[in-house]
Every structure is written in structure tokens, then in C-alpha cells.
Amino acid sequence: MMTAVYLLGADPPPKSGGAGLLPILVVIGAAFYFLIYRPQQKKQKAAREASNAFVVGDDVVTAGGIIGRVLEIEGDRVTLETGIGNSFEVLRPYVLRKLEATPPPTEPPVSEQPVTEQPVTEQPATDADGPSTVTDASEGGSTTADQDASGPDEGPNGPNAAG
Numbered sequence: 001m002m003t004a005v006y007l008l009g010a011d012p013p014p015k016s017g018g019a020g021l022l023p024i025l026v027v028i029g030a031a032f033y034f035l036i037y038r039p040q041q042k043k044q045k046a047a048r049e050a051s052n053a054f055v056v057g058d059d060v061v062t063a064g065g066i067i068g069r070v071l072e073i074e075g076d077r078v079t080l081e082t083g084i085g086n087s088f089e090v091l092r093p094y095v096l097r098k099l100e101a102t103p104p105p106t107e108p109p110v111s112e113q114p115v116t117e118q119p120v121t122e123q124p125a126t127d128a129d130g131p132s133t134v135t136d137a138s139e140g141g142s143t144t145a146d147q148d149a150s151g152p153d154e155g156p157n158g159p160n161a162a163g
Contacts, residue, residue: 050097059099
């Protein structure tokens with residue numbers, strides 16, 4: 001239909017320009033820069049500074065999770081001691097950060113009044129109706145709690161019962 005209008009001599013519809021799209025792209029680009037790219041660069045810079053902030057004698061952690069004490073720093077290599085007599089070299093970028101000394105744990109505050117322990121008294125487990133009934137699955141019968149409390153020589157049917 002468009003070609004028919006053009007062939008008849010009518011002016012074609014005006015083409016819309018891309019001028020409206022350009023400000024939208026600029027706003028999206030600026031938002032991307034300020035919300036994503038710039039904060040990421042700040043984090044990387046802080047990580048670089050933290051990884052270079054150690055000296056000989058500091059405790060550090062490597063990218064592999066190994067904790068050691070710095071024995072020597074030569075250029076891009078760091079010698080770490082992980083135990084008495086155990087040392088190895090890593091590249092400086094793989095030393096992630098210096099470990100901070102942890103303060104010793106503090107004791108919780110003690111209350112002014114001394115705590116006295118109340119003696120625990122054991123009370124027999126009985127219902128209001130009398131001794132509780134326990135079913136013994138191995139023998140198929142039921143026994144009372146008083147019978148279960150009998151000594152090792154007494155069975156469920158009385159003292160020294162053959163069973």
C-alpha cells in the first residue's frame with residue numbers, strides 16, 4: 001500500500017529520527033557507570049591496598065585458605081611459615097589479607113549475689129492412678145514400673161523365675 005501511495009505522487013510519511021533514543025541511552029550508560037562500574041573499581045582498589053598492607057611477621061591468609069606467618073618478602077614472592085619448620089612460597093597477589101589479632105575472650109560479668117544450687121530430688125514417675133504400665137515388646141506381656149525396678153536376678157514373674 002505504501003508503494004501505491006508513493007506511485008500516486010503523495011508525500012511519504014516523515015521518518016522518525018533517533019534523537020529520542022539518544023538521551024535514554026545516555027541515562028542508562030550513566031546509571032550503569034555510577035551504580036555498577038565505579039563501586040566495583042573502589043572495591044578492587046581497596047582489596048589491592050589490603051593485600052599489600054602486610055610486613056614480615058604478620059599473620060596472613062592466602063587465596064587457598066592457608067594461614068601463615070610472613071617470613072620473607074622478595075619482589076612478587078612471599079615466604080610463609082605454616083608450622084614450625086614448614087614454609088612455602090606464594091605469589092604476592094595470592095596473599096589476600098592480613099589477619100588481625102583477636103583479643104582474648106572476656107569473662108562474662110559476675111553477678112553480685114552468689115548462685116546457690118538447689119539439690120535435685122528424684123521423684124518416682126507415677127500417675128495419679130498408681131504405677132505406670134509398660135509393655136515389653138520382647139515377651140509380649142505388660143509389666144508395671146515396680147516390677148521393672150527389680151534387680152537383675154529377678155525376672156518379670158518374680159525372683160529367680162525360670163522363664
